[in-house]
Amino acid sequence: MPAEISHNTDDPASAAPLGTAIDRLPADLRPDARRNRERVLKAAREVFAAQGIDAPMSTVARRAGVGVATLYRRFPTRSALLAAAFDDQLAECATVFEEALADPNPGHGLYTLLETVCTTLVTDRGFDTVFMTGFPEALDCGRERACAEAGLNHLVQRALDAGQLRKDFDTADIPLLLLAVSGLAGQPPETALPAARRLLTYLFQSFQAHPPSRPGPLPPAPRMDLTGPHRTDGV
Amino acid sequence: MPAEISHNTDDPASAAPLGTAIDRLPADLRPDARRNRERVLKAAREVFAAQGIDAPMSTVARRAGVGVATLYRRFPTRSALLAAAFDDQLAECATVFEEALADPNPGHGLYTLLETVCTTLVTDRGFDTVFMTGFPEALDCGRERACAEAGLNHLVQRALDAGQLRKDFDTADIPLLLLAVSGLAGQPPETALPAARRLLTYLFQSFQAHPPSRPGPLPPAPRMDLTGPHRTDGV
DNA sequence: ACGTAAATGGACGGCACCGTCCACCTGACC
DNA sequence: GGTCAGGTGGACGGTGCCGTCCATTTACGT
Known part of the structure; x- marks a missing residue:
């Protein structure tokens, strides 16, 4: 079927094919x-x-x-x-990101950023997948994502320079952390949320350049069931 | 249709209905x-x-x-x-568990146990869900799981008594860690595996009762893409 | 060699979801 | 009030997977 490579060239509406409503x-x-x-x-x-x-x-x-x-x-x-x-939530995400970049204390900015994102991740199952997969097809993730990555690098670098992160910390540890948190997303929100906070705290204590001899307090541990849905798919 | 509640009582084979092969x-x-x-x-x-x-x-x-x-x-x-x-892998899991319980150094036993389990979790997508959901319908998870939980409590308690875990450590932190690691399971194994190891190291350093002023070395950070399948399903 | 029961593969009906199509409304404009 | 493009809902064909049924093949005992 070589000739006429679709495009039905005879249809005058083909110039504005779907111009009805969509x-x-x-x-x-x-x-x-x-x-x-x-x-x-x-x-x-x-x-x-x-x-x-x-x-x-x-x-x-x-x-x-x-x-x-x-x-x-x-x-x-x-x-x-x-x-x-998810456009709104993604935009909100970007806002928090900017705030983190603007924070004079890079470590604090980073922590707040991650805490916010993680909270949403763990609360909204759909947002979790959308955010994590980046949705190559749906979002102009090319520029957007590259920009986010650059910003993240900058933030991490500032925190490193400020001596707030251990020297062997790597920017890739951020996605690592996000993935880890999104592993909790299958749990019901009332346990997933405290779990995420506790995990975040544990990790941040490890990220610190000079941990105090007596580590800071932890948020409470929820009773983890893990006999839950976990993820396989829809309810 | 009240009479004859199925069971086709006239069929002599009904005494051993499915005794053919299954x-x-x-x-x-x-x-x-x-x-x-x-x-x-x-x-x-x-x-x-x-x-x-x-x-x-x-x-x-x-x-x-x-x-x-x-x-x-x-x-x-x-x-x-x-x-x-997954019977074999589950059995193997139990073996490693016993070994951990038998380890004279509870902290080391715990670490080895988790490292092994996490490696499998992150390598085998099916095992991940099976292990994590516990499969109430498929396995006699009642006794099995209760027993595992008791063992885990014991192991953690021993490590706490030995001063190898911080005082506010909670047994629930183990499932927490497992869930976190299973969040990496969507990544291709060649990045998921080092990622899991690094995450485990970070967490264990946080779990320590008395962290050294200079934290131990980390396994290398993999390049995390996170534009991968993540989990949605299918291939 | 042959009879029988176990074992097999593919076809089939059922189901859930997808995405489109079409016959019928409805709000805006004359 | 009439017209009509824009809007709507549900019916419909298509697809992929499930789990069963049945005609055929295969191994074992004699």
Whole structure:
């Protein structure tokens, strides 16, 4: 089938193929459509947070009180929905990141940053996967991510220079820590959250350049069940 | 349909309903069946290790070079297959556990135990989920697990008494550590393995009762990508 | 060699989810 | 009020996996 490499060149609409509604700005939407869009996003956030990003689309639609067609019209692919649903949280994440960079005390900035991110990671199952996988297809992760990595390097370097981190600390220890924390994400939030805090504390005490002879206090240890869902997939 | 509550009472074989092959000891199997059984187990270990315990049964069957019916005949449910497939590793795990309990130096025993377990966790994706969820349905986890927990308590207590662990260490920190390590399980083994070792070292340095003023060396930091599969599922 | 029961593989119906299509509403504009 | 593009919901075909059923093959005892 060599000739006519798709692109159906005879269709005049091919210049603006999908120009009906999908790629329109939310502001141009008819009010009812706009309202439904918001409902879908809200439902998506809730469902993905609870069940993970593999939750059936129909579940999201039902929860939003709309049909699947409406959902697919606004967000043609799961990735599109995910990107839109987690956009706020990702932006918030970026804000915290900037704050950390601006903190005069790099060690403190780093700790606060990680504490915030980890809290979200462990509380929102969907955000966990989205953040961790970086979603190559959904986000312009190229620039974004490179920039984040550069910022992280800078932050770590400052903390090292300030003598707040042990000399053999490596920037790669940050993703390491994030992955470790996201391992707790399967637990129910009420145990995962204190667990994450305790883990973070343990690790930060290890990261210190000159640990005090008597280590600082730990947040309380939750009763870990680990007979829980762990991750295999949806509820 | 009140009368005759199934059980087709007229069938004389109903006394030993399924006594054909499923519940027979492997030894009584016909040699070809026995060989196939082994093939299936081998394939299951490989596939589950690589793809996780949700891998399609047909994949296992194909890899074993048998039909699905053969697989289901030997292992009527996925859990049964999992239990059989991971039985060896679980037993080996128990052995290492006993060795740890027998170690005159409790801290060293604990460390070795965890290092071994973590290595397996991070290398074998299927074992990770099986071990972590404990598989209530598949294993007689009741006694087994209670016993393990008791042993763990004992081990930790001995290490505490020996002054090898900080006073605020809690037995729950062990599952915490395991979960954290299993968070690395999504990474490809060649980075997950060094990552796990480094994480373990960091944590153990934090667990110490009296950390030296200059902390011990760390195993090398792997290049962490975290744009990897992470976990969502499938390949 | 032959009969029988165990063993096998692939086909099949069932199910859950995906993503599209279409016939029917509805809000904006004349 | 009428028109119509934009919006909607549910039905529908497609796909992948599950677990069973059955016609055929294979090993073992005689």
